[in-house]
Amino acid sequence: MADNQRMRISAKADYAVRAALELASVSDDASLKAEAIAAAQGIPHKFLEGILGDLRRGGLVVSQRGGKGGYRLARPADTIAIADVIRVADGPLVSVRGVRPPELSYVGPAESLLPLWIAVRANVRKILGEVTLADVATAELPDEVQDLAEDPEAWTNP
Amino acid sequence: MADNQRMRISAKADYAVRAALELASVSDDASLKAEAIAAAQGIPHKFLEGILGDLRRGGLVVSQRGGKGGYRLARPADTIAIADVIRVADGPLVSVRGVRPPELSYVGPAESLLPLWIAVRANVRKILGEVTLADVATAELPDEVQDLAEDPEAWTNP
DNA sequence: ATGTTTCCCTAGTAAATCGATAGGAAAACT
DNA sequence: AGTTTTCCTATCGATTTACTAGGGAAACAT
Structure with missing residues (x-):
């Protein structure tokens, strides 16, 4: 046990x-074919087609x-x-037991678990919600994110 | 599509x-039976037994x-x-596509994704690694966590 | 000793999810 | 017409998830 993630x-x-980053890296009015993105990023072509369909239905690409x-x-x-891309492709960023934190109810000594999950979610949102495709594609992450990523301890395993 | 989490x-x-919080809420030398924890928290009894076994093998409970x-x-x-409890019961806190961030390799405009995932992971670790069972059981979360959880926007859904 | 309680271990299982693949219909362009 | 590329539906094997079943092994009480 204890080896899944x-x-x-x-x-x-x-x-x-x-895929979105590939699209962000070409000039504004140019477009890329699914096959080109698949080749550039090593993503299975047909699988990627489905994902691009999600992004389109989510209003992120045309x-x-x-x-x-x-x-x-x-x-x-x-x-x-x-965060926009992840949510459109894959649903809510953070959930507990399949439901979003505000729907949970805890009793006894577990009562403060809810604010804890909320805090975790807020923190994840803060990062993924402020970093844009342009930031990543140009390799210019916001300073606070850069700082977090530069701490050598962040790269160690557990 | 786009409805999983x-x-x-x-x-x-x-x-x-x-379960660990229930154990944290009783006096130090007292012990609780699996059935009592299951009843208190509404957890299926036999399922909980397996989890308590993990916690024991992980050295968190006796x-x-x-x-x-x-x-x-x-x-x-x-x-x-x-974080200790989650890792023992369920494995690494954060992973991307089944592997832990340092093992990934990205090309082209996706190169800066790795530091981004690292930053997210560092942030999650920071919270779940500093909040203890005692903090939650006594409803006294660290100030920074409290602050995050008190922001009304943190409670809204997407 | 005997019986009761409780933890401990292995196995199984139905349902969902994950990461794809297959085959073709519907547009757009030449 | 013919080609290209997106779009849609369906399926698939493997894994994971959340449990349940059944019994063995300690510890304790009588």
Whole structure:
């Protein structure tokens, strides 16, 4: 026991963000074909098609069919947060036992668990909600995020 | 699509923390039976037994069989972090696509994703690693966590 | 000793989720 | 027409999740 992983970013969310970053890295009116994104990021092509469909239905990208078709971002890359992409591809950022924190109810000594989960969620949101596709694509993360990532202890395993 | 949840606390992790909190709420040398914890927190009894076994193998609780048996914490409640309990019951706190962040490799405009995941992980660790069973059981969360949880916006859904 | 209580261990299981793949229909362009 | 590319539905095997079942092994009481 104790070898699976909680609080994980799924392959789907990871792929979605990477696809969006490819789109963010080309000039504004240009578009990329699914196949090109798949090749650039090493993502299974048909799987990626489904993900791009989610992003389109979520209003983050627009698509065009045919010979010079493809996908492009629906808004400027500096107005799309990483959290937006993850939520559209994969649902709520944080949940406990399948439900979002505000729906939980705890009794006895566990009563303060709810504010704790809320705090964790707020903290995750704070990062993923303020970092945009443009930030990551240009490798210019906000200072506070940079600082967190530069702490060597953050890279050690447990 | 887009209705499952990423970065979720599993039922098992949630139950494990709640069970540990029940143990934290009784006097130091007293012990609780699995059945009593199950009843107090509304956790399926046999399922909880397995979880308590994990906590024991992880060195967080000690057990005693027989008539006046039960479980108690192996260390004082203010020396056990919530992160300890989750990791013992459920494995690493944060992972991306099944692997821990330092093992990932990204190319092109996705290169800065790695420091971003690291920053998220560091942030989650910071909270769950500093809040102890004693803090939650006595409803006295550290100030910074309290502050995060008090922001009304933290309670709104997306 | 005997019986009761409680933890401990292994196995199983139904349902959901994950990470894909397959096959083709519907647009857009040449 | 013919080509390209998106779009849609369906399926799939493997794993994980959240449990349940059944009994063995200590500890204690009588």
